[in-house]
Amino acid sequence: MAVRRKLIVGNWKMNGSLAALAELDPMAAAAANCCDVDVGICPPFTLVAPAAARAPSLAIGGQDCHAAESGAHTGCVSVPMLKEAGAKIAITGHSERRADQHESNEDVRAKALSALSAGLLTIVCVGESAAQRDADEAVAVVTAQLAGSVPDETQTGELVVAYEPIWAIGTGKVATPADVAEMHTAIRAHLRSRFGAEGEGMRILYGGSVKADNAAELFAVPDVDGALVGGASLTAAQFVPIIEAAASAK
Numbered sequence: 001m002a003v004r005r006k007l008i009v010g011n012w013k014m015n016g017s018l019a020a021l022a023e024l025d026p027m028a029a030a031a032a033n034c035c036d037v038d039v040g041i042c043p044p045f046t047l048v049a050p051a052a053a054r055a056p057s058l059a060i061g062g063q064d065c066h067a068a069e070s071g072a073h074t075g076c077v078s079v080p081m082l083k084e085a086g087a088k089i090a091i092t093g094h095s096e097r098r099a100d101q102h103e104s105n106e107d108v109r110a111k112a113l114s115a116l117s118a119g120l121l122t123i124v125c126v127g128e129s130a131a132q133r134d135a136d137e138a139v140a141v142v143t144a145q146l147a148g149s150v151p152d153e154t155q156t157g158e159l160v161v162a163y164e165p166i167w168a169i170g171t172g173k174v175a176t177p178a179d180v181a182e183m184h185t186a187i188r189a190h191l192r193s194r195f196g197a198e199g200e201g202m203r204i205l206y207g208g209s210v211k212a213d214n215a216a217e218l219f220a221v222p223d224v225d226g227a228l229v230g231g232a233s234l235t236a237a238q239f240v241p242i243i244e245a246a247a248s249a250k
């Protein structure tokens, strides 16, 4: 069986400031103590360069990227720009971008391909709505998102899938371990069927209201290789215990 290192990535969304980067210091210290865990933080674009300079031992990343390297795309940031700022990670296809910016699976696949081609750790987010889960469509929806959003070639970067049920994001509602297990098993099967042994080694994160008090239970679920953490990644007081829970998970 593939040994996959745990990966904990914080997504600051549209939060943070230069002053807030002080939170990175204890996070970096915790990451250094938990040497079996990879830790990243994706702050807003304006903070990527100062975050990377301040915390070189953390993997700093962008919350999105454009598929093109440059051009007339007002307000967008490309993968080469992110890399120049020190980014090691790109999040693509977050449900907030799929909803707010109307990103399609095709858009997400193109962004992910750009990030993977540049060697970034590329997180492709998928997840169903509450209505889709209630209609028993969750696995079918997520599988279709994977088919449409995950590029066929992983290039030089590392592909990571984040399963984030939309109804669990920022709500305090967490998917049950049984539901997480069912979905992560389905995602693993999809990755294995497309990528063979490489798919066995790809990390699958859970996201949606991950906190210090539920992290250990989630990390005990087979095929949960870490977490994408929103609200609880903003402060070291909340984020460090999640890193520590990943380090203690077997």
Ligand code: PGA
Pocket (backbone or CB within 6 Å): 011, 164, 168, 169, 170, 171, 172, 207, 208, 209, 210, 228, 229, 230, 231, 232
């Ligand atoms: P949350 O966000 O941890 O605040 O629910 C997770 C995410 O959107 O990545």
